[in-house]
Amino acid sequence: MADKIFRVNMTNLTSTIEEVPPAWAGYGGRGLTSTIVSAEVEPTCHPLGPKNKLVIAPGLLSGTVAANSGRLSIGAKSPLTGTIKEANSGGTAAQLLARAGVKALIIEGQPKGDTWYSLAVTPEGVTVNEETELIGKGNFAVVDALTKRTGGKQGLITIGPAGEMKMGGANISIKDPDGGLRSSGRGGLGAVLGSKKIKFIAIDPKDGKVAIADPEKFREANKVFAKALVDHPVSQALGQYGTNVLVNIINESGGLPTQNFSKGQFAGHEAISGETMHDTILARGGRIKHNCHPGCVIQCSQVFNDAAGNKLTSGFEYESIWAMGADCCVDNLDHIAQADKLMDDIGVDTIETSVAFGVAMEAGVLAFGDGAGVCRILQEDIAKGTPLGRIIGNGAGSVGRAFGITRVPVVKNQAIPAYDPRAIKGIGITYATSTQGADHTMGYTIATNILGVGGKLDPLTKEGQVELSRNLQIATAAIDSTGMCLFIAFAALDNATCLPALIDLINAKYGLSLTGDDVVNLGKYILRTERAFNTAAGFTSADDRLPEFFYLEPLPPHNVVFDFTGKEIDTFWNF
Amino acid sequence: MKRITVKLFAYFRDNRFKLEEREISEETTVGDIVDALGIDRQEVGVLMVNSRHTEFVYRPAAGDVLAIFPVVGGG
Numbered sequence A: 001m002a003d004k005i006f007r008v009n010m011t012n013l014t015s016t017i018e019e020v021p022p023a024w025a026g027y028g029g030r031g032l033t034s035t036i037v038s039a040e041v042e043p044t045c046h047p048l049g050p051k052n053k054l055v056i057a058p059g060l061l062s063g064t065v066a067a068n069s070g071r072l073s074i075g076a077k078s079p080l081t082g083t084i085k086e087a088n089s090g091g092t093a094a095q096l097l098a099r100a101g102v103k104a105l106i107i108e109g110q111p112k113g114d115t116w117y118s119l120a121v122t123p124e125g126v127t128v129n130e131e132t133e134l135i136g137k138g139n140f141a142v143v144d145a146l147t148k149r150t151g152g153k154q155g156l157i158t159i160g161p162a163g164e165m166k167m168g169g170a171n172i173s174i175k176d177p178d179g180g181l182r183s184s185g186r187g188g189l190g191a192v193l194g195s196k197k198i199k200f201i202a203i204d205p206k207d208g209k210v211a212i213a214d215p216e217k218f219r220e221a222n223k224v225f226a227k228a229l230v231d232h233p234v235s236q237a238l239g240q241y242g243t244n245v246l247v248n249i250i251n252e253s254g255g256l257p258t259q260n261f262s263k264g265q266f267a268g269h270e271a272i273s274g275e276t277m278h279d280t281i282l283a284r285g286g287r288i289k290h291n292c293h294p295g296c297v298i299q300c301s302q303v304f305n306d307a308a309g310n311k312l313t314s315g316f317e318y319e320s321i322w323a324m325g326a327d328c329c330v331d332n333l334d335h336i337a338q339a340d341k342l343m344d345d346i347g348v349d350t351i352e353t354s355v356a357f358g359v360a361m362e363a364g365v366l367a368f369g370d371g372a373g374v375c376r377i378l379q380e381d382i383a384k385g386t387p388l389g390r391i392i393g394n395g396a397g398s399v400g401r402a403f404g405i406t407r408v409p410v411v412k413n414q415a416i417p418a419y420d421p422r423a424i425k426g427i428g429i430t431y432a433t434s435t436q437g438a439d440h441t442m443g444y445t446i447a448t449n450i451l452g453v454g455g456k457l458d459p460l461t462k463e464g465q466v467e468l469s470r471n472l473q474i475a476t477a478a479i480d481s482t483g484m485c486l487f488i489a490f491a492a493l494d495n496a497t498c499l500p501a502l503i504d505l506i507n508a509k510y511g512l513s514l515t516g517d518d519v520v521n522l523g524k525y526i527l528r529t530e531r532a533f534n535t536a537a538g539f540t541s542a543d544d545r546l547p548e549f550f551y552l553e554p555l556p557p558h559n560v561v562f563d564f565t566g567k568e569i570d571t572f573w574n575f
Numbered sequence B: 001m002k003r004i005t006v007k008l009f010a011y012f013r014d015n016r017f018k019l020e021e022r023e024i025s026e027e028t029t030v031g032d033i034v035d036a037l038g039i040d041r042q043e044v045g046v047l048m049v050n051s052r053h054t055e056f057v058y059r060p061a062a063g064d065v066l067a068i069f070p071v072v073g074g075g
């Protein structure tokens, strides 16, 4: 099926199917969302107003059988950061959109009244329907109700109450193969969908299939690619312990942000570690391995049960566990799992919201370590939209401003994730220069700074960090365009057959002859396009800085500060 | 002889330990300790002494904390 652009206008509730403009043809995923947002969204527009557009695009390989290729990109101008944004997630939506022939779904305009809507996407187009029953409901209730309404097979993209209330921390949830949720977490994109008055998007590809130009070559390339993934030891560790295997190693390195970024090690690390989680899952009969979409051969996800053996949460990630755990000093994995589930249901980003709780604890709203208090505020304040709930639901920066706190770990108003940039300097360059606010996934220097993957570079020296972050950010932008999960990067950094096989997959699908250089150039093009949008929106190099406290407050145990000058940071863009 | 602390992580803990104090000789290297634990050096991803990365050839000093990790990743 030839891919098309599906466009929905929420001002007049119409939709069209358009040919793909030649200039967009070579892009998918993040490359496409950022190209379209740059081409069609006024950089200075209000992110929650009628001029912003939400763009949803499967990756170049999504919908094929290529291993780990089912990731979805959602782009817009972010209400949290004011920059361009691409949030990437698993779930089944990317594969089903691709099979429905959707290269990108563009949602524009804004309805005038108070009526809420849903979208139904099929190969024939998009219909806009009024929705009443599910408004105000949590994400899990939406999934349950729609599974009954339409059968369990459809893809589903939904927002919770936080998105309806247009909170800056609101995420967009994507249904996984088992009715669990994956999140396009960062940057408040749930608020953009809420501003368009769309509660959910259902996707039914009917019998649509994705065309492959050279099936034989595709099969061969996929064999090599999948083998490179499966063989890499990091993939195996991810399957066994999930991403949460990182708690202990980052803690040991002295870079685990603790007690609202005031320490680099957490006394309760063992209780929240991947090792403990693994043993707990085994003892309670959960699932060690789980995939966020069919075709993933790494399976970093898991199902975590409560003490009674009932499912508590799935896709229980290091970032969420660190943020609610070490950063808020909660050393009880059950409280963290409960909070994780509540955040998924309300539809808020676990990183942004947990870091916001850390700042709120510093402000004395509740005590550090009060996991039960976190769960209570989530249910009674954030879910209901009380004034306190809105302050926390709008993110870490919002809490800091409301309570006059100076230790507020954000860049471009987006919460800093699970690695302290004082003790792991490469990641500080990524936080500072990312086109999307603080985000570790934009250029994961932890691989080289801490894990010894793709070489080794001492986390405490400045030497080589800018170049490392630049190379990784360029490569990541390209990978985010393919539909591939970023965890293929560990194999790609170490195994010489992996990246060529990935390029062969793209070539075989589209009948192209791209080379490694083309991929690097794609990455550079994406970063430049995103930066140009931000510049036009009013951002300057003065925004590419870390908060002041990272330069002033030494972080134990290494007692180091972040010491890159502005000039040094700005050399990032010399490419 | 000198006393050091050894910490193991992920599956290196299986049938071994999480944390143990050990007596080692002046000459003992990190590599010797890894070998004595029956851990294949190929499977070692990261070594840290006192929260700094180190190598197999390093000779721990009295009071050092040695952490041994298999190849792991996440994000």
Ligand code: SF4
Pocket: A068, A090, A290, A291, A292, A293, A296, A297, A298, A299, A300, A301, A485, A486, A487
């Ligand atoms: S490795 Fe994890 S995040 Fe990546 S595709 Fe598999 S389950 Fe999803």
